[in-house]
Amino acid sequence: MRCTEVRMSSYPDGDVGPAHFGLADVELPAPRPGEVLVRNTWTSVDPGLRLRMRRHAPAGYFAAFPLDAPLDGVLTVGEVLESRADGFAAGDTVWHPFGWRTHAVVDASATYMNGAGSLRVLDTASTPASWYLGPLGAIGLTAWAGLHVVGALGGGERVWVSAAGGAVGSLVAQVAVLLGHRVVASAGSAEKVAWLRDEVGVEAAFDYREEPPAQALARLAPEGLDVYFDNVGGDHLEAALDAMRPHGRIALCGSVSDYESEPRGPRNLFLATAKHLTLAGFRGSLHLDLLDDMQRRLGGWLRDGVVAHRQSVYEGLSQAPVALQDMLAGRTTGKTLVRL
Structure with a gap:
């Protein structure tokens, strides 16, 4: 079986782009006992991949991608072509x-990505397969876990969601509205802001490219914030620390503003002490105990049309680096995917 793979050819010093990748055509071995051969049909494109495209990934995170080798830890959906494993x-x-490639041989008994990437049969009778790379997969689990770790699944509070036009942020904003929170959302274009305000139903929204977050929060949430769901870091986190009420909580999901530049941490971190704040870092893959409940509740909302799932779909494996480049530049909406 021949397989085409996207491989990194060099580590970017700044913005990542197609020049940092190449395609390789390789021969896959036949599956051994306990393994399955999968033809990939959808592959994920996520901001966190950029952290692994450095020479040294952040300590405690997944390891940096080696050069001239297939990428691992990239969630994908596909069809089993041959199985030598029970249950498949x-x-x-x-x-x-094992995404960003056309085919993969997968060990059915192995634990991948803390369990979040382990081989699993999906129910596609009433659910599009691509949803499992978005709201019903790791993205949905990340959104749900972030609200969980800061005790924000009860509703009734003032919540700011940054990068609310992206894959995780758009789910967090919608779930927070459904739970009864008063939501301020920020995004990077007028179109995304209009969608959040007019269709999602957030109480307020702003374009951070047009108005600095600190200024926008002072205007839109003068009474302060109870919860901040942080996808951005940098000046967004700094603005949140200023705006938080005493005993507020911050879910630290991502810091996309730093992924392609030097880190710009908040200058006012002592406010976490002064205001008795809780800053909770988390990774969705470490909260697999929430997966079934998330899929049940969010799946029902999706099928009922209460939650919208927006996708930016790129066609063909060779477009994966372009999709990543566009996503990091803010040119995509919702979940970014490549259809193979």
Whole structure:
């Protein structure tokens, strides 16, 4: 079986782009006992991949991608072509962590990505397969876990969601509205802001490219914030620390403003002490105990049309680096995917 893979050819010093990747055509071995052969149909594009495209990934995170080798830890959905593992049959739709390639041989018993990427059969009878790379997969789990770790699943508070036009942020904003929170959302274009305000139903929204976050929060939430869901870091986190009420909580999900530049941490971190704030860092893959509840509740909302799932879809494996470049530049909306 021949397989085409996207491989990193060099580490970017600044913005990542297609020049840092190449395609390789390789021969895959036949599956051994306990393994399955999968033809990938959808592969994920996530901001966190950029952290692994440095020479040294952040301590405690997944390791940096080696050069001239297939990428691992990239969630993908595909169809089983051949199975030599109990519980999996040809024709099954599955997810696994070997994306950015056309085919993969997967060990059915292995634990991948703390369990979040382990081989799993998916129910696609009433659910599009691509949803499992978005709201019903790691993205949905990240959104749900972030609200969970700061005790924000009860509703009734003032919540700011940054990067609310992206894959995680758009889910957090919608779930927070459904739970009864008063939501301020920020995004990087007028179109995203209009969608959040007019369709999602957030109480207020602003374009951070047009108005600095600190200024916008002073205007839109003068009474302060109870919860901040941080996807951005940098000046957004600094503005949140200024705006938080005493005993407020911050879910530290990502820091995309730093992924392609030197870190710009908040200058006012002592406010976390002065205001008795809780800053909770988390990774969705460490909260697999929440997966079933998340899929049940969010899946129902999706199928009922209460939650919208927005996708930016790129066609063909060769477009994966372009999709990543566009996503990091803020040119995509919702979940970014490549259809193979």
